[in-house]
Amino acid sequence: MPWGWRGGRVSALEGGPEEEAPPAAAAGPSALWASQLQPEAAAGQILLRGIFKIGRSSCDVVLGERALRWWPIQPERPAGDSKYDVQCKEEFIEVKDIFSVKLKRRYSAKQQGNGTLLGITLFICLKKDQNKLKDSTLDLINLSEDHCDVWFKQFKKILAGFSNRPKSLKVILNPQSHKKEATQVYYEKVEPLLRIAGIKTDVTITEYEGHALALLKDCELQEFDGVVCVGGDGSASEAAHALLLRAQRNAGKETGSPLNPVPAQLPLGLIPAGSSNVLAHSLHGVPHVVTATLHIIMGHVQPVDVCTFSTTGKLLRFGFSAMFGFGGRTLALAEKNRWMSPNQRRDFAVMKALAKLKPEDCEISFLPCISSHGLQERKAEGSPKSAGSDQWQTIQGQFLNVSIMAIPCLCSVAPRGLAPTTRLNNGSMALIIARNTSRPEFIKHLKRYASVKNQFSFPFVETYTVGEVKVSPRNLSGYNPEDDDDGRHAAASENSFPWNIDGDLMEATSEVHIKLHPRLINLYGGSMEERNDSQVTCNCL
Numbered sequence: 001m002p003w004g005w006r007g008g009r010v011s012a013l014e015g016g017p018e019e020e021a022p023p024a025a026a027a028g029p030s031a032l033w034a035s036q037l038q039p040e041a042a043a044g045q046i047l048l049r050g051i052f053k054i055g056r057s058s059c060d061v062v063l064g065e066r067a068l069r070w071w072p073i074q075p076e077r078p079a080g081d082s083k084y085d086v087q088c089k090e091e092f093i094e095v096k097d098i099f100s101v102k103l104k105r106r107y108s109a110k111q112q113g114n115g116t117l118l119g120i121t122l123f124i125c126l127k128k129d130q131n132k133l134k135d136s137t138l139d140l141i142n143l144s145e146d147h148c149d150v151w152f153k154q155f156k157k158i159l160a161g162f163s164n165r166p167k168s169l170k171v172i173l174n175p176q177s178h179k180k181e182a183t184q185v186y187y188e189k190v191e192p193l194l195r196i197a198g199i200k201t202d203v204t205i206t207e208y209e210g211h212a213l214a215l216l217k218d219c220e221l222q223e224f225d226g227v228v229c230v231g232g233d234g235s236a237s238e239a240a241h242a243l244l245l246r247a248q249r250n251a252g253k254e255t256g257s258p259l260n261p262v263p264a265q266l267p268l269g270l271i272p273a274g275s276s277n278v279l280a281h282s283l284h285g286v287p288h289v290v291t292a293t294l295h296i297i298m299g300h301v302q303p304v305d306v307c308t309f310s311t312t313g314k315l316l317r318f319g320f321s322a323m324f325g326f327g328g329r330t331l332a333l334a335e336k337n338r339w340m341s342p343n344q345r346r347d348f349a350v351m352k353a354l355a356k357l358k359p360e361d362c363e364i365s366f367l368p369c370i371s372s373h374g375l376q377e378r379k380a381e382g383s384p385k386s387a388g389s390d391q392w393q394t395i396q397g398q399f400l401n402v403s404i405m406a407i408p409c410l411c412s413v414a415p416r417g418l419a420p421t422t423r424l425n426n427g428s429m430a431l432i433i434a435r436n437t438s439r440p441e442f443i444k445h446l447k448r449y450a451s452v453k454n455q456f457s458f459p460f461v462e463t464y465t466v467g468e469v470k471v472s473p474r475n476l477s478g479y480n481p482e483d484d485d486d487g488r489h490a491a492a493s494e495n496s497f498p499w500n501i502d503g504d505l506m507e508a509t510s511e512v513h514i515k516l517h518p519r520l521i522n523l524y525g526g527s528m529e530e531r532n533d534s535q536v537t538c539n540c541l
């Protein structure tokens with residue numbers, strides 16, 4: 001049982017009302033439980049035994065290497081009385097779910113010094129439904145200073161052994177994200193948990209667009225175990241880009257067009273506080289601030305695939321997803337109307353881009369990936385190539401939208417993701433193409449993202465699993481002032497085409513080359529509960 005709740009004693013964990021503590025004399029080992037305790041192999045070697053009050057009951061408590069277990073102490077039971085068995089249920093938490101320990105004291109107004117010791121409080125990370133995590137506490141009440149001191153030191157020792165957990169973090173906070181609430185989100189929900197976990201932080205509040213990039217590219221990061229970004233997709237992607245640029249420079253690689261980039265050195269944490277939180281949502285399965293914070297505290301790290309976006313041989317940026325055509329135009333229109341509220345401008349931009357819907361004349365070349373099944377067949381045939389295909393495929397035509405996604409891109413309008421069969425690190429990207437069709441048909445396709453499935457079951461939609469893509473607009477017509485209002489040139493300069501790369505507007509005048517680099521960055525996040533759709537494992541590289 002991964003989260004260790006057999007008895008379901010959540011009330012004890014959530015720190016019910018303070019009860020009278022057991023007397024200090026009860027702290028020593030008791031003859032009573034030598035017969036009762038059958039240490040389970042699952043709990044590991046026993047480190048400590050003692051008596052604490054937990055919730056309303058005085059309990060026998062055993063700290064093992066892997067679990068903390070307890071039972072209410074029972075009076076002598078009449079032989080054959082089964083009702084006692086029910087009450088005597090063992091409960092436990094796994095040691096790996098504890099993230100902090102404090103001595104619990106009561107302070108009165110007149111009292112000076114340390115206050116009156118009540119016991120020990122454990123801070124625990126619990127799993128809620130739908131990938132959510134929550135923090136909780138478990139009070140172990142005992143008035144004996146000596147007894148608590150031994151247990152407190154043992155818990156501290158255990159916590160010090162979790163070397164994967166960060167001790168010091170660089171925090172980048174965008175105060176302008178969404179409705180400017182990132183600062184409040186951080187100081188009300190994130191910082192208190194980091195403080196309880198004893199993590200040192202150094203916070204920079206960004207002052208202008210691109211500040212995170214400028215800072216993270218060059219600042220001293222030696223003293224930090226990770227970087228945390230509080231904001232939306234623009235901020236998160238900017239921070240990832242900066243950490244990867246920094247890694248290339250440190251490795252002595254050309255940052256202008258890295259062919260085989262090296263991974264980022266520090267893990268990145270994403271606290272969702274933006275108007276779009278696709279990255280954090282895809283990472284955690286839910287855009288939930290406390291969940292994101294607890295993954296950071298627990299040191300849960302996932303390697304994640306990253307793409308390079310280049311044009312004319314120069315790196316535009318590192319990123320996770322891109323849209324060209326309708327997706328790019330919509331973002332360009334939204335950016336042009338920044339004075340509106342985030343939701344207003346998003347709805348306005350979608351409506352306007354739909355009203356002016358028109359296809360881009362493009363050539364799209366891609367390197368398909370071979371599925372695990374296909375790879376096995378190739379091996380069986382004795383093919384010397386064991387990895388991805390080396391055969392570029394090319395399609396041409398009028399395309400309403402082109403999406404290239406290395407991660408599932410979960411969001412409120414697409415709860416299963418814009419690319420539902422892609423995983424964070426399955427070594428492939430989804431290439432989803434909507435060819436020209438009528439507006440009602442295209443709208444039907446978009447609306448299906450909100451439902452459970454079939455968003456790709458349209459004759460004009462094609463999906464591919466790829467390792468590399470090149471998108472070349474064939475109509476490189478000059479700037480048309482009449483276009484100024486339609487999104488194509490709404491925020492882009494002459495002859496350029498708007499691209500939506502992780503929610504950031506990029507301009508490209510010619511071919512854009514997108515290449516997948518497996519597991520190039522570590523992001524703080526746990527593995528998600530698997531969804532029912534079939535997982536795609538591919539071998540592109």
Ligand SMILES: Nc1ncnc2c1ncn2[C@@H]1O[C@H](COP(=O)(O)OP(=O)(O)OP(=O)(O)O)[C@@H](O)[C@H]1O
Nearest residue numbers: 177178206207208209210231232233234235274275
């Ligand atoms: N102080 C600042 N003033 C203006 N822009 C900033 C500031 N700090 C950061 N930015 C920029 O804001 C952009 C968008 O931020 P972010 O993604 O965090 O918020 P958001 O609400 O999701 O944004 P959007 O509405 O664009 O999706 C980032 O590209 C970042 O460079």
